[in-house]
Amino acid sequence: MLVTGGTRGIGLAVSRSLVVAGARVVLTGRDATAAAEIAAALAADHPSGEAVGVAADVRDPASLRAAVAVAAERYGRLDALVANAGVGRMAHIQELSDDDWREVIDTNLTGAYHSVRAALDALVASGGTIVTIGSLAGAHAFAGGAAYNASKFGLVGFTEAIMHDLRELGVRVATVMPGSVATGFSRRSGGDDAWKLQAEDVAEAVLFVLRNPGRALPSRIELRPARRRPTGGN
Numbered sequence: 697m698l699v700t701g702g703t704r705g706i707g708l709a710v711s712r713s714l715v716v717a718g719a720r721v722v723l724t725g726r727d728a729t730a731a732a733e734i735a736a737a738l739a740a741d742h743p744s745g746e747a748v749g750v751a752a753d754v755r756d757p758a759s760l761r762a763a764v765a766v767a768a769e770r771y772g773r774l775d776a777l778v779a780n781a782g783v784g785r786m787a788h789i790q791e792l793s794d795d796d797w798r799e800v801i802d803t804n805l806t807g808a809y810h811s812v813r814a815a816l817d818a819l820v821a822s823g824g825t826i827v828t829i830g831s832l833a834g835a836h837a838f839a840g841g842a843a844y845n846a847s848k849f850g851l852v853g854f855t856e857a858i859m860h861d862l863r864e865l866g867v868r869v870a871t872v873m874p875g876s877v878a879t880g881f882s883r884r885s886g887g888d889d890a891w892k893l894q895a896e897d898v899a900e901a902v903l904f905v906l907r908n909p910g911r912a913l914p915s916r917i918e919l920r921p922a923r924r925r926p927t928g929g930n
């Protein structure tokens with residue numbers, strides 16, 4: 697299993713759930729030491745599975761190919777890609793910088809494309825599964841979301857298109873679209889996070905897709921906090 701952005705937040709929760717379930721996980725982040733230490737801690741805490749951490753920036757296709765090669769060398773196969781790595785830069789269009797636009801699109805959208813391209817041959821060979829971490833921001837726009845909404849609307853469309861491309865090849869493709877999750881990513885208001893989803897809730901949805909090897913493909917899961925945001929929203 698390959699989890700991009702597995703060093704924190706949702707990607708770490710997904711990686712942990714997979715290792716607990718007995719999977720062999722390659723998790724990535726931009727920093728080699730952090731990725732290696734986090735994977736080593738996961739593996740030590742949960743001897744049911746295995747984990748290795750490698751540096752791979754999703755904006756860099758070569759680093760993703762190297763991460764896939766690690767999975768092939770250590771584990772002999774790749775059964776799933778969880779394309780999770782993402783950044784949020786929220787600004788109204790009047791204030792949005794070109795750099796922030798590029799970072800968000802290059803990471804959240806083009807990064808998922810590079811991740812899929814790097815893993816594709818291995819996933820076709822294994823009859824594997826791709827899960828992208830979309831967002832409700834990929835279906836509902838909001839003020840300040842010009843770059844983020846564009847990246848996630850694009851990611852949801854990309855995921856759906858490749859689901860149609862790849863189902864005939866035996867590769868299952870799904871997107872999990874969470875609402876607000878209590879991670880460092882979205883802690884903007886500094887207020888009470890009790891109403892938000894937890895990263896483990898998203899991990900549960902990812903595992904639901906991965907454990908569902910039958911005829912049915914839950915190709916798009918919208919995951920909302922059961923309680924509404926105190927100020928309203930999706």
Ligand SMILES: NC(=O)c1ccc[n+]([C@@H]2O[C@H](COP(=O)([O-])OP(=O)(O)OC[C@H]3O[C@@H](n4cnc5c(N)ncnc54)[C@H](OP(=O)(O)O)[C@@H]3O)[C@@H](O)[C@H]2O)c1
Nearest residue numbers: 701703704705706725726753754781782876877879881882
């Ligand atoms: N939190 C929410 O409310 C929420 C809601 C819906 C969807 N999502 C989506 O869920 C995903 C994870 O978000 P999160 O809340 O878990 O955020 P987070 O806690 O900030 O974690 C982001 C992860 O992405 C990695 N990352 C960032 N840029 C990267 C790059 N260029 N290459 C490789 N890895 C990179 C980070 O690793 P390093 O820093 O170690 O490189 C980190 O592991 C994102 O796609 C986000 O859009 C989040």
